[in-house]
Amino acid sequence: MDFTFTEDQLAFKEAISRFLKTEVPPEVLRDICDTEEGSTSELRQKMAEQGLAALSVPENQGGLGMDDTAWSLLTQELGYYAIPDSMADTAYVASGLLTALPEGTQQREQLLEMIAEGSIRIAVVHGVNPLVVDLHLADKALVEHEGEVHLVSREQFDCERNTSIDSSRRVSRLNFSASSASKIAGADDGSGVWAETLNRGALAVAGKSLGLAQRMLDLSVDYAIQRKQFGKPIGSFQAVKHKLADVVGGIETAKPTLYRAAYALANGDARADLYVSHAKLACCQAAMVAARHGIQVHGAMGYTWEADLQMFMKRAWALQASWGTAEFHRQRVADDILADGVAIGPQYTFEG
Amino acid sequence: MKLTFNAEDERFRDEIAQWLETNLQGEFAKLKFRGGPGDEHMFSEERKRWEQRLAEGGWTCIGWPEAWGGRNASIEQQVIFAEEYARAGAPGRVGHIGEGLTGPTILAFGTDEQKARYLPGILNGTEFWCQGYSEPSAGSDLANVRTRAVQNAETGKWEITGQKIWTSLAHESEWCFVLARTESGSVAHRGLGFFLVAMDQPGVDIRPIEQMTGTSEFNEVFFDDAIAADLIGEPGQGWHIAMTLLGFERGVSTLGQQMQFQNELNELIRLARSNGAARNPNIRQRLAEAHTGLRLMRYNAMRMLSDTEDAGSESSALVYKLHWSSWHRNLGALAMDVLGPEAEMLESAPYNLTRMQSLFLFTRADTIYGGTNQIQRNIIAERGLGMPKEAKGR
Known part of the structure; x- marks a missing residue:
C-alpha cells in the first residue's frame, strides 16, 4: 500500500x-x-x-x-x-x-x-x-x-x-x-469505453470539487483570523473553529478516496465504478460542507458578490450534479455491495 | 389548550380572504407571489401602491390600537391575517419594518407627539422604514456600534455620523431608525440612543450592496452630520429600546412567513412530481422530512404566541429562529437536488435566477441575518439554559 x-x-x-x-x-x-x-x-x-x-x-x-x-x-x-x-x-x-x-x-x-x-x-x-x-x-x-x-x-x-x-x-x-x-x-x-469515460468525467468533477473545498477553507480560515467581533478574532470562538475543523475533516477524508479511484481507473480495476462513486460522493460532499460553512463563517460578507467566496461556492454547487448526481453515485455503490455473490466476508474486509 | 379558531375568527378569515381576492386584481394581479425573500427588489413602486390599497381597506397595522388606526386585532386574528395574506400570494410587504418594528416601538416608547407624527404615514402606506442597526464592526457584536450622535448646542438637534451596513430597503425608505452612540467614550450597550432619521437629506448617502444573487436588496448607508428628526426615549436608553424592538421581530409575521414556506414546499413537490424526482426514495424521504419540519415550526409558533404560563414558552421563542433558518436552508438545498443537473441553468442571461435558484441562494442568508445560527445557539445556551457567557475580548 x-x-x-x-x-x-x-x-x-x-x-x-x-x-x-x-x-x-x-x-x-x-x-x-x-x-x-x-x-x-x-x-x-x-x-x-x-x-x-x-x-x-x-x-x-x-x-x-x-x-x-x-x-x-x-x-x-x-x-x-x-x-x-x-x-x-x-x-x-x-x-x-x-x-x-x-x-x-x-x-x-x-x-x-x-x-x-x-x-x-x-x-x-x-x-x-x-x-x-x-x-x-x-x-x-x-x-x-x-x-x-x-x-x-x-x-x-x-x-x-x-x-x-x-x-x-x-x-x-x-x-x-x-x-x-x-x-x-x-x-x-463502446460499452467498456463509455463505462471508463463516465468514471473519468466523475473523477474530474471530484478532483475539482476537492480543490474548491480547499480554496474555500483557506479563504474562510483567513477571514476568521482577520475578522474581529467582541474584541477578538471570530476564529477564537469555538462555534466558528469547529465549523472549519469539520471542513478540513471532510477534505482530508475525501482525498484518499480520490486517489484510490484514480489508481483503480489507471489500472483497469473491475470495481472502478465503486471507487469512483466513493470519490465523487466524498469530494462533492466535502465541497458542499466547505461552501456551507464557508459562507456561515464569512457572515453577511459571504453573501455578497464582492467577496470571492461566492465564485468558488457557485462552482462547487454547479459541479454537484455534474457527471452523476449524488443519488446516481449512491445507487452505484448500493448496486455493487448488494449484488448477488458480492465479495463480502472477513477475508475481503480490507481488500481494495 | 384550544387548537381551533372560534366562529368570530372564522368570519374574520372569510372577510380578509374575500378582500384579498377582490383586490389582488388589475394592476395588482402581477404582484401575486412576488417580492418575497430573494425577490424583494421586484415591483417596488407597485408594491408601495399595494400598501396604500391595503390601508384603504383597513388591512395595515391591524394589531395596533384602534386609537392609532389599528383594529386592535387579537393574536388569533393577526395569525389568520398573516396566513390568508400568504395563502392568497399577496406580495411581500414593503411596509413590514414600519408596521412591525417602528410602529410598536413608537407606541411603546414614543411621546404622543411622536406617535401623531410617525404612525399615520406607516398606517397609510405612504412612509416606509428601514433599520439602521448593523455596522461594519457591529454585526454579531451589535453593541459595538460606533455611529455617533452629537447634540448641536445651537439647534438642539442630534446630528448623526457613521456607517450602517446590510440595511434592507434603505433605497426604498423615507425613514431609518438608527442606533447611535450618544455618550462619547461609552462602550458596548451603554450610552446609546434610538434615533429617527429622514433618508432624503444631504447628510445621508445610500450605496447598494450587490448580493451573490446579482441583485441588491440591502445597502450601505453613510451618515455625515445627518440631522435626526427625533430621539425615542432618552439618551442612553437606545439598547433597551433596540432589544425590545427585536422582540417584536419574532411576532406574528412568522406565521405569514410559514405560509410562504408552505407555498415554496408545494412548488417543490409539484416540480419533483413533474420531473420524476419524486420517485427517488431519498428525495421522497427528504420531502417528507421538510413537511414534518414545517409542521413543527407551525405548532411551535402557535405555542410561542399563546398567552400561556407554560414554562417552556421562553425556550420555544429562543429556539425558533434557529429552527426556521436551518429548515429553510435545507429546503433550498433540496430544491437543487430535486432539479438535478438542470439546477444550475439560469432563467436567462445575464444573471436572472429561477425561482428555485433564488430560494437556494437566498436561504444561505437566512442562517446569518437577524442573528447567525451560532449567535442563536449562544443565546439559547446562555439565556435559555443559564450557562456561563463566552469570554469576550473587551
Whole structure:
C-alpha cells in the first residue's frame, strides 16, 4: 500500500499550480466570468503550452502519457483556482476515451495528436451528463448512443447555449441524429469505453470539487483570523473553529478516496465504478460542507458578490450534479455491495 | 389548550380572504407571489401602491390600537391575517419594518407627539422604514456600534455620523431608525440612543450592496452630520429600546412567513412530481422530512404566541429562529437536488435566477441575518439554559 506520488507527478503539479496562481488570480477570474463566453482562448492556449493538453495523450501521439493518478492531482489545482475552462474535458475525458478505443479507429490518432498540440476542443456527451460545458465551442463531440461511440463535428449538431449559476459556465444539450456515418465504434468496444469515460468525467468533477473545498477553507480560515467581533478574532470562538475543523475533516477524508479511484481507473480495476462513486460522493460532499460553512463563517460578507467566496461556492454547487448526481453515485455503490455473490466476508474486509 | 379558531375568527378569515381576492386584481394581479425573500427588489413602486390599497381597506397595522388606526386585532386574528395574506400570494410587504418594528416601538416608547407624527404615514402606506442597526464592526457584536450622535448646542438637534451596513430597503425608505452612540467614550450597550432619521437629506448617502444573487436588496448607508428628526426615549436608553424592538421581530409575521414556506414546499413537490424526482426514495424521504419540519415550526409558533404560563414558552421563542433558518436552508438545498443537473441553468442571461435558484441562494442568508445560527445557539445556551457567557475580548 503506497499513496505517494512520483516525483514527476508532484513536480508537474507544482509547476501547474504556480502557473495557475499567477495567471488566474480572483480579479482575472472575475474578468473572464464577465466575458461573453465565460472563458478565453488565450488562457486555454497558455494552459496547453504548460503541457496540460498533452498530459495523458500517449507518447506515440506526442503526449506525456501520464495516467489518471496525475489528473487526480491536477484537477484539484483546476478546482482550487476555479479555472474557467473546460480543458479537462478535452485533455482528460476525451483523450482517455480516444486512447481506450482500438488503435486504428477512425480519426483516433489524428484527434489525439491535435489534443496534445492543444489545437482542438472535444466535448464528451453522455446520458449521465446531459448538460455539457462549452459544447457550443467544441470543434467535435464524442457522443454516447446505445453504447456506440459517435463522432460529430460542430457543423453537424445543434445546441442552445445556457448560462449557469456559475458565471463562467455555459452549458448545452446536444441535438443531433446518430447515423452510421457518425459511428466510430460499435457497442462491443463502446460499452467498456463509455463505462471508463463516465468514471473519468466523475473523477474530474471530484478532483475539482476537492480543490474548491480547499480554496474555500483557506479563504474562510483567513477571514476568521482577520475578522474581529467582541474584541477578538471570530476564529477564537469555538462555534466558528469547529465549523472549519469539520471542513478540513471532510477534505482530508475525501482525498484518499480520490486517489484510490484514480489508481483503480489507471489500472483497469473491475470495481472502478465503486471507487469512483466513493470519490465523487466524498469530494462533492466535502465541497458542499466547505461552501456551507464557508459562507456561515464569512457572515453577511459571504453573501455578497464582492467577496470571492461566492465564485468558488457557485462552482462547487454547479459541479454537484455534474457527471452523476449524488443519488446516481449512491445507487452505484448500493448496486455493487448488494449484488448477488458480492465479495463480502472477513477475508475481503480490507481488500481494495 | 384550544387548537381551533372560534366562529368570530372564522368570519374574520372569510372577510380578509374575500378582500384579498377582490383586490389582488388589475394592476395588482402581477404582484401575486412576488417580492418575497430573494425577490424583494421586484415591483417596488407597485408594491408601495399595494400598501396604500391595503390601508384603504383597513388591512395595515391591524394589531395596533384602534386609537392609532389599528383594529386592535387579537393574536388569533393577526395569525389568520398573516396566513390568508400568504395563502392568497399577496406580495411581500414593503411596509413590514414600519408596521412591525417602528410602529410598536413608537407606541411603546414614543411621546404622543411622536406617535401623531410617525404612525399615520406607516398606517397609510405612504412612509416606509428601514433599520439602521448593523455596522461594519457591529454585526454579531451589535453593541459595538460606533455611529455617533452629537447634540448641536445651537439647534438642539442630534446630528448623526457613521456607517450602517446590510440595511434592507434603505433605497426604498423615507425613514431609518438608527442606533447611535450618544455618550462619547461609552462602550458596548451603554450610552446609546434610538434615533429617527429622514433618508432624503444631504447628510445621508445610500450605496447598494450587490448580493451573490446579482441583485441588491440591502445597502450601505453613510451618515455625515445627518440631522435626526427625533430621539425615542432618552439618551442612553437606545439598547433597551433596540432589544425590545427585536422582540417584536419574532411576532406574528412568522406565521405569514410559514405560509410562504408552505407555498415554496408545494412548488417543490409539484416540480419533483413533474420531473420524476419524486420517485427517488431519498428525495421522497427528504420531502417528507421538510413537511414534518414545517409542521413543527407551525405548532411551535402557535405555542410561542399563546398567552400561556407554560414554562417552556421562553425556550420555544429562543429556539425558533434557529429552527426556521436551518429548515429553510435545507429546503433550498433540496430544491437543487430535486432539479438535478438542470439546477444550475439560469432563467436567462445575464444573471436572472429561477425561482428555485433564488430560494437556494437566498436561504444561505437566512442562517446569518437577524442573528447567525451560532449567535442563536449562544443565546439559547446562555439565556435559555443559564450557562456561563463566552469570554469576550473587551
